[in-house]
Amino acid sequence: MPRPHVLLSAAVSLDGCLDDTGEGRLLLSGAEDFDRVDAIRAASDAILVGAGTLRADRPRLLVNSQERRAGRVADGRPAYPLKVTVSGSGELDPGDPFWTTGGERLVYTTDRGAAVARARLGDAARVVALGAAVDWAALLDDLGGRGVRRLMVEGGARVHTQLLRLGLADELRLAVAPLVVGEPDAPRLFGPGAYPGGPRGRMRVLGSEPVGDVIVTRYAPTAPGTTDGVTAADRHWLRLACDLAADCPPSETAFSVGAVVVAADGTELARGHSREGGDPVVHAEEAALAKLPGDDPRLATATVYSSLEPCAHRASRPKPCARLIVDAGVRRVVTAWREPDTFVPGADGIGVLAQAGVVVAEVPELAAAAILPNRHLVTPTVS
Ligand SMILES: NC(=O)C1=CN([C@@H]2O[C@H](COP(=O)(O)OP(=O)(O)OC[C@H]3O[C@@H](n4cnc5c(N)ncnc54)[C@H](OP(=O)(O)O)[C@@H]3O)[C@@H](O)[C@H]2O)C=CC1
Ligand SMILES: Nc1c(N[C@@H]2O[C@H](COP(=O)(O)O)[C@@H](O)[C@H]2O)[nH]c(=O)[nH]c1=O
Structure with missing residues (x-):
């Protein structure tokens, strides 16, 4: 099953705070x-x-609009989305309205x-243990x-920080409120640490609008991952x-393939396609x-997406693409589809790359999209 699309949603002050240090939640929106x-x-x-x-805000996390709830039900979905929380300790207060309102509840711990x-929540939630951590x-x-395709993450600071740092966020929607908190101990949206692309990596702006x-x-x-693990930015590219x-x-005699070369900071360096x-x-x-x-x-620090x-x-050129990539000094490749035997039996470009020390990440969930323009060249059993 594919991972859900992960949208980080937060409201911040002009000095990057999610809240102040006073009692009760700061309404930034x-x-x-x-x-x-x-x-x-x-x-x-x-x-x-x-x-x-949950401890700081005691949220309900409801869909408040009756029309929107009715629209969900008309689409065959529950009126309220599933509510999910993450807790290492399991120290959750069953008196919080989170456990008694709205959609079904799930705890990862x-x-x-x-x-x-x-022991604390009884039937109020399904509890999923993920190991020692x-x-x-x-x-x-x-x-x-569990069929979750779109996951909205509403904080707080430690959760947003980890998901962005690990490259697991597909999108960030940030509401910047016209106020300055100014308190040194107020929670900041993103904590210190190594983020994909480092301090020079720039995200892509998808859009911006005033709302009130x-x-x-x-x-x-946009910054590519650095290991054989696949990040949200990797899937985008x-x-x-x-x-x-x-x-x-x-x-009829060659595959249709697309490729993009992306720098470590998320800058697109070049793209190409067959023929x-x-x-x-x-x-x-x-x-x-x-x-x-x-x-x-x-x-040297770029990723090639193919x-x-x-x-x-290759018969038509002296060097196959796996060799061109190695000779260009690229150390990471991300690909969707292993070459079928249609033209070259037993082609193992991934093996050539791996032998030369190039890290290869595969994304089988995108194989169908890679195969689509080649469906006339592969038998259904191969695809
Ligand atoms: N302005 C806005 O849009 C928003 C503001 N906020 C504000 O953010 C603040 C809360 O942020 P913060 O304190 O960082 O809390 P978080 O909501 O990020 O929760 C942190 C807790 O989640 C659990 N957790 C997180 N990651 C892991 C992990 N990898 N493994 C195990 N457990 C994990 C731990 O629970 P445990 O302690 O049980 O082990 C940890 O203490 C509040 O002030 C709130 O008002 C929150 C949301 C939105
Ligand atoms: N303060 C703040 C947010 N806080 C978020 O809203 C959640 C509470 O929602 P509810 O249960 O509907 O009251 C809370 O847990 C936190 O995730 N969100 C925003 O968009 N803007 C804001 O200014």
């Missing part, structure tokens, strides 16, 4: 903005907050926390397995490579790499 948040909740399958937010949470990737996989007196901006993280594959001039620019034999990765100077220093595994054997 106005009525119009709370209504915008309500619409996102209604469009979500599940809403997650950390146990710290540790093996030790599970015993505490079950809570692993966020495992949590998202589990939610995907706050400004809401939508961002997408690989989806683009699959879209490029669909743009190739069709062929680009009227060259009947050029491959996607070859076309993309040819647009960059061979000594471009950004290549809808199809880079080729290992």
Whole structure:
């Protein structure tokens, strides 16, 4: 099951605070903005907050609009999204309105926390133990397995910080309120640590609008991952490579493939697709790499996204794409689809890359998109 789309939602002051240190929650949003948040909740399958937010805010996390609830029911969904919390300790207060209102409740916790949470909550929630520690990737996989496609995360600071740092957030929606908290101990949206792309990495702005007196901006993280684990930004770039594959001039004798080269800070360096620019034999990765100077220093930390595994054997050119990638100094490749035996039996571009020390991440959930423009070339059993 695919992981859900993860949307981080927060309201902050001009000095980046989520709250002040006083009693009760600081309302950063106005009525119009709370209504915008309500619409996102209604469009979500599940809403997650950390146990710290449960303790500090005692939220209900409802869809407040009756029309929106009715719309969900008309679509065959429950009136309220699933409510999810994360707690290492399991120290959750059954008197909180979170457990008695709205949608069904789910707690992700540790093996030790599970015993505490079950004793405290009884039937008010399903408690899922994820081992000695809570692993966020495992949590998202589990939610995907429960049919959650869109997850809204409403904080707090420690939860947002981890999801962004781990590269697991697809989108960040930030409402910036026109006030300054000014307190040194007030919770900040993002804590210190190593974020994808480092301090020079820039996110992509998807849009921005005034809502009442706050400004809401939508961002997408773009900096590639650095391991064979797949991040949300990796999926974004690989989806683009699959879209490029669909743009190739069709062929009966070669695959349609798209490729994108992305720098460590999330800057797109080059893109290419098969048979680009009227060259009947050029491959996607070859076309993309040819647009960059061979000594471009950004290549050493770049990631190549290719809808199809880079080729290992080639009749039409001296070097296959796996070798071109290694020779360009690229150390990481993300791909959706292993090459079938259609033209070259036993091609193992991933093996060539791995042998040269290149980290390869595979995203099988995007294989269908990579195959689509090639469906006339593969038998149904291969696809
Ligand atoms: N302005 C806004 O939009 C929002 C503001 N807020 C504010 O944020 C503040 C709360 O933030 P914060 O205190 O950081 O709390 P969080 O909501 O981020 O919750 C932190 C708690 O969640 C659990 N947790 C988180 N990550 C893990 C993990 N990897 N493994 C195990 N348990 C984990 C722990 O629970 P446990 O302690 O049980 O082990 C931890 O103490 C409040 O002041 C609130 O008002 C909150 C949401 C939105
Ligand atoms: N203070 C604040 C937010 N706080 C969030 O709203 C949650 C409470 O929602 P509810 O149960 O509907 O009262 C709370 O737990 C926290 O996640 N959100 C925002 O968009 N803007 C704000 O100014």
